[in-house]
Amino acid sequence: MSEDRSHQLDQLRTMGLLPPSWVCVFEAGSLVRGWGNASSDVDLYVVSDEPWTSDGASRHSVPLMPTDVLGEETFVGGMRWDMRYWTLSQVEQVLAKVTWDVFKQGTVELVLREVQLLDRLTFGAAAGGHELLSDWRARVEASAFRSVLAARALNMADSRVEDAVGQLEAGDLDSAVLSARAAFQFTVDALLASVGECGPGEKWRARRVRAAAPSVLPYDKYWALETMRSLDLADPAPWINEVISVCRGITMEVAV
Known part of the structure; x- marks a missing residue:
């Protein structure tokens, strides 16, 4: 009750x-x-x-x-x-x-x-x-509320992925790290919106991922990337490429 x-x-x-x-x-x-x-x-x-x-x-x-x-x-x-x-x-x-x-x-x-x-x-x-x-x-x-937010977040994620790719190719690794991290967060927000977790901002993002439990992004995987756990400051390119790959994979699964 x-x-x-x-x-x-x-x-x-x-x-x-x-x-x-x-x-x-x-x-x-x-x-x-x-x-x-x-x-x-x-x-x-x-x-x-x-x-x-x-x-x-x-x-x-x-x-x-x-x-x-x-x-x-x-x-x-x-x-x-x-x-x-x-x-x-x-x-x-x-x-x-x-x-x-x-x-x-x-x-x-x-x-x-x-x-x-x-x-x-x-x-x-x-x-x-x-x-x-x-x-x-x-x-x-x-x-269409879910689709509105998912589409908006996907557009932002795609833009940041392109930024990260270009910066990585140019050797601007610090900028590529930041762009990849932003791309991941926008991608997660798009995924969450698509399944009805539409709260804005980063404050409750982790709780919303736990609540939604999306199969395409298990919580442990999400948290490792959100906290940049595997980032090697001496060689950030593998982490950047992993994030870009994850973002692209999730994008294919998000229904708008």
């Missing part, structure tokens, strides 16, 4: 941080995924019909209407709560960006906060508005 988070609504209401027109409140982030630690925050998404207004709120620009997502931070029982306030219209606009029709036109552009929202809709735990969150989750999972 899922954990009852209705107390979060009560707490927000008591602190004056729950919009009267709210339609869905859900928790997302490391605590929900079971990856939290003593310093983890409670990450709450608060969605309402009308925009949140607050003199002390932070503002985060998004290419939507309204043009800002507002943020509030407070402490509850010694734990920091981090709230992000979205309007229902903004959520719908982001979902509209990742339809298959838009993806096939090649016009999908997502900023970081939009990627975070879509990713967190897939595993968020509702405090209120359960049916709405379930509908959003189903729409994300049926959308």
Whole structure:
């Protein structure tokens, strides 16, 4: 049985941080995924019909209407709560960006906060508005979101592989090492996105590889390359070539 988070609504209401027109409140982030630690925050998404207004709120620009997502931070029982306030219209606009029709036109552009929202809709735990969150989750999972991120990461990986090849041929080994490492990370992100692990950034990459357990990249192999364990500083070319080979092999397996 899922954990009852209705107390979060009560707490927000008591602190004056729950919009009267709210339609869905859900928790997302490391605590929900079971990856939290003593310093983890409670990450709450608060969605309402009308925009949140607050003199002390932070503002985060998004290419939507309204043009800002507002943020509030407070402490509850010694734990920091981090709230992000979205309007229902903004959520719908982001979902509209990742339809298959838009993806096939090649016009999908997502900023970081939009990627975070879509990713967190897939595993968020509702405090209120359960049916709405379930509908959003189903729409994300049926959308082109995974393909959008996988394609973007593959393009970046291909560019870095070409950089590494050229730098290696030119004898610029230090630059080739850095390009190969970047190529590997972009390739891993593409692989993860293709199987539904769409969280952005490197912070949780290792945990996401463990969670996804892709057969094309066993965790031990991933971790050895991520930490550059076999890199010989006196002779980096074998490591560079290995990484390039792994990237190309994974790319052949990633479905977009």
